[in-house]
Amino acid sequence: MLKLVLLTRQTTQRFALPFFVVAALAFILMSRTDNPWVIDARTRTLDVLAPVIDVASRPVSAVNAAVDSVNSWLAVAAENENLRRENARLMHWQAAARQLLAENREFRELLSSVAEPRAAFVTARIIGHSSGTFVRTAVLNAGSREGVRVGQAVVATHGLVGRITETARHSSRVLLLTDLNSRIPVVFESNRRPAIVSGDNSRVLSLLFTELAGTIDSGERLVTSGEGGMLPPGIPVGIVTGSQGGLPRVTPFVDPARIEHVRVLDYTLPGLMQTTREAGMLEPLW
Amino acid sequence: MVIEDWGASLKRRAVSFLPLVSGVALVLVTATPLYFGHVGDVAPRFGVTAVIFWTIYRPDLFGYASAFFLGIVADLMTGLPLGITALVLVMVRYGVFTRRRYFLRKSFHIVWAEYALVVIAAVVIDWMLAALYLWSYPGLLVHVFQVLLTVALFPGVYWLLARCQDLVSVAGREAAGSG
Numbered sequence: 001m002l003k004l005v006l007l008t009r010q011t012t013q014r015f016a017l018p019f020f021v022v023a024a025l026a027f028i029l030m031s032r033t034d035n036p037w038v039i040d041a042r043t044r045t046l047d048v049l050a051p052v053i054d055v056a057s058r059p060v061s062a063v064n065a066a067v068d069s070v071n072s073w074l075a076v077a078a079e080n081e082n083l084r085r086e087n088a089r090l091m092h093w094q095a096a097a098r099q100l101l102a103e104n105r106e107f108r109e110l111l112s113s114v115a116e117p118r119a120a121f122v123t124a125r126i127i128g129h130s131s132g133t134f135v136r137t138a139v140l141n142a143g144s145r146e147g148v149r150v151g152q153a154v155v156a157t158h159g160l161v162g163r164i165t166e167t168a169r170h171s172s173r174v175l176l177l178t179d180l181n182s183r184i185p186v187v188f189e190s191n192r193r194p195a196i197v198s199g200d201n202s203r204v205l206s207l208l209f210t211e212l213a214g215t216i217d218s219g220e221r222l223v224t225s226g227e228g229g230m231l232p233p234g235i236p237v238g239i240v241t242g243s244q245g246g247l248p249r250v251t252p253f254v255d256p257a258r259i260e261h262v263r264v265l266d267y268t269l270p271g272l273m274q275t276t277r278e279a280g281m282l283e284p285l286w
Numbered sequence: 287m288v289i290e291d292w293g294a295s296l297k298r299r300a301v302s303f304l305p306l307v308s309g310v311a312l313v314l315v316t317a318t319p320l321y322f323g324h325v326g327d328v329a330p331r332f333g334v335t336a337v338i339f340w341t342i343y344r345p346d347l348f349g350y351a352s353a354f355f356l357g358i359v360a361d362l363m364t365g366l367p368l369g370i371t372a373l374v375l376v377m378v379r380y381g382v383f384t385r386r387r388y389f390l391r392k393s394f395h396i397v398w399a400e401y402a403l404v405v406i407a408a409v410v411i412d413w414m415l416a417a418l419y420l421w422s423y424p425g426l427l428v429h430v431f432q433v434l435l436t437v438a439l440f441p442g443v444y445w446l447l448a449r450c451q452d453l454v455s456v457a458g459r460e461a462a463g464s465g
Contacts, residue, residue, distance in 0.1 A: 020376045023354065027361075027369025032419070038368050045362040049314070053363065056314040128317035129327055130364035134416050135422075137365040139317070157339040166365075173365055180420060202425055257327040 044169035045169045046139065048187035050171035054127040054141055061260065069256075095268055121263040122146050127171075129257065136179035136201055142264065143170045151230045153265045160184065160224060161262050172264075177237070177252050178204060185227040186237050188220055197222060197237055197250055198275070205238055205250040216240055216248045232267045301411045301457035305348040308450045309336035309356045312443065317363055328428055330436040331362050333445060334408045337375050338401055339447045341382040344454060351408045353379040370415055394444075402437045409433050447461050 030038050072079065107113075124142035142148050144167045154161040154174045162182065166173040175182055182199040196208040207216070220240040226233025238250040293366025312332035333356055340348035364371075382389070382404060389397055409429050416424045 009325070017376065017380055020350045020354045021373065024357070024369040024376060025372035027358070027372065028367055028415075028419070031367035031369060042362055042365070045359075049359075049363055052314055053317040056311075057317055060315070128363065129329075130366065134366045134419065139365075142310065180422075200422075203422075266291070 005107070027156040029235040038265075039166070043166055046166065046171050046173065047143070047168035049144075050139065050141060050168070053139060054125075057127050064257075073167045080236050120147075120266045121268070122148055123150070123261060123263050124172075125261055126256065126259065134201070136182075136199060137165070138174045138176060140172045140174060140262065140264070141170070141261075143168045143172050145169050147266060148172045148264050149266075151268065153224075153231045153235065154262050155235055155265060156256075156259045156262050159256050160231075161256055161259070164264065174256075174262075176256055177254075178203060183208075184231070184237060185225045186222040188216075191218060194225055194227070195222070203251075203255075205252060206240070207240070207248040207250055216243075218242055220248075222250060222268065230267070234266060293402070294457075297460065298457045301454050302347050303366045304450050304454050305336070305340040305344055306355065306424075307351070308447060309333065309340070313356060313360045313363065320373075326432040328435055330439055331405060331408065331432060332436070332439075333371060333375060334378055334405055334445055335359065335436065335440065335443050336447065337378050337450075338382050338404055339444065341379050342397075343451055345383055345386065347454065348379075349434050350376055350379055367419060370412070370419070373415065374408050374411050376409060378404060381407065390412055398437075398440055401440055405436050432435055 027038070080086055122142050124146070125138040126138045127141050128139035130137045138161075140148070140154075148167050150164050150167055152164045154164065160177060162174040162176040162179070163184075164172050165175040176199070177197065177235065178199040178201065180199055180201045182197075184196065184197050186197050187194050194209075197205045198208050199205055207222075218240050222237045222239070224231045224233055224235040226238060236253050238252040240248045242249050243250040293381070294400070312335065316329040316332050336356065337353050353375040354372045355368075357375040358368065360366070360371040360375075361368045365437065385400075392400070407433060413424060413426070413429055
């Protein structure tokens with residue numbers, strides 16, 4: 001009997017390594033082919049782990065906040081001077097914006113223009129990030145129960161963060177703009193020419209399918225075009241900051257590592273998509 | 287007396303899961319990476335730390351199945367392709383287990399230096415898998431910071447895991463004493 005137990009144990013130990021290597025490779029293959037079982041397992045686990053991640057993330061968030069706070073204290077004089085200058089510039093822009101808003105309203109009335117649908121939103125906390133080379137995602141503490149659905153836009157104060165790719169009951173995963181699989185239809189703010197911004201798992205974005213590749217200047221701003229109907233038009237995405245291999249590089253307005261709370265927009269075009277919620281926004285979101 | 291024996295045995299069994307539970311806890315802590323200015327957000331590879339520690343000191347309680355499970359949890363949590371971290375951790379477990387006797391005889395500082403080499407190897411494997419999976423060359427800077435952070439935080443994590451190991455040993459001795 002003892003011999004049999006020993007033999008079984010030896011055999012198990014001998015084959016454990018190849019067994020688990022093959023199992024891991026099989027899982028990788030299933031992930032590569034977007035196997036529904038893998039997606040389902042991921043969603044279910046996200047729901048179970050989300051509360052734990054939420055608690056576990058708080059000490060690290062506190063450390064990040066403390067480092068931020070020290071940095072901002074060290075740079076307080078320079079920051080103050082910058083803010084004064086920016087404030088003066090923004091006061092000028094505020095006056096211009098008020099004038100344009102009134103003018104725009106008047107023109108819309110004259111043309112009987114159809115108003116853009118307003119988006120409702122859910123505010124959520126970012127409780128986890130993936131920071132490896134494979135994916136750039138974040139986990140939110142709001143899920144399908146709070147009205148979050150796959151494809152919805154996630155925004156912060158300064159612009160677009162990404163899109164929802166997985167939803168569990170109480171949590172969801174955001175595919176960040178910088179992820180290799182992210183593609184967002186955008187337009188240049190100055191001339192409304194369309195393009196696509198794409199991530200490559202680095203901190204900047206690439207600009208694809210633009211007719212203007214060789215003639216784009218640094219400083220050009222990009223906003224969502226609203227094409228496809230899932231993202232509201234006009235959300236700030238990023239700014240052209242240079243080029244690499246002839247392709248313009250875009251720095252996103254939002255660095256997800258620096259924000260804690262985001263808004264998930266429930267935006268649907270009337271008649272084109274099924275409306276899930278009553279629009280409730282009165283003020284612009286950004 | 288029988289109840290005492292049963293209690294000690296139950297405690298020993300419960301505590302025998304501590305290596306895996308401590309590994310999962312360390313992986314969950316890294317769900318929120320630390321922010322490093324221009325490098326971006328970097329999370330230490332504490333899953334690798336747990337596998338190395340338990341493979342050296344309690345391989346009987348932390349086999350390939352534990353390393354595999356820990357990797358799957360990490361993949362599910364971070365949204366990585368399922369199996370990537372599991373493969374890395376199973377390979378780390380194999381590499382450390384074959385050199386276990388060497389590790390056991392060395393001082394903490396030597397273990398720390400060897401640990402750094404294993405972490406580098408794990409990150410290189412991870413990078414190669416990423417290159418194959420994505421069919422491109424992912425940036426190296428984040429990986430370099432990941433190695434530095436994981437190695438720098440080793441003493442603190444080692445201390446925590448050593449306290450867990452003490453609990454496991456005490457429970458084992460109590461069960462043996464009452465038996």
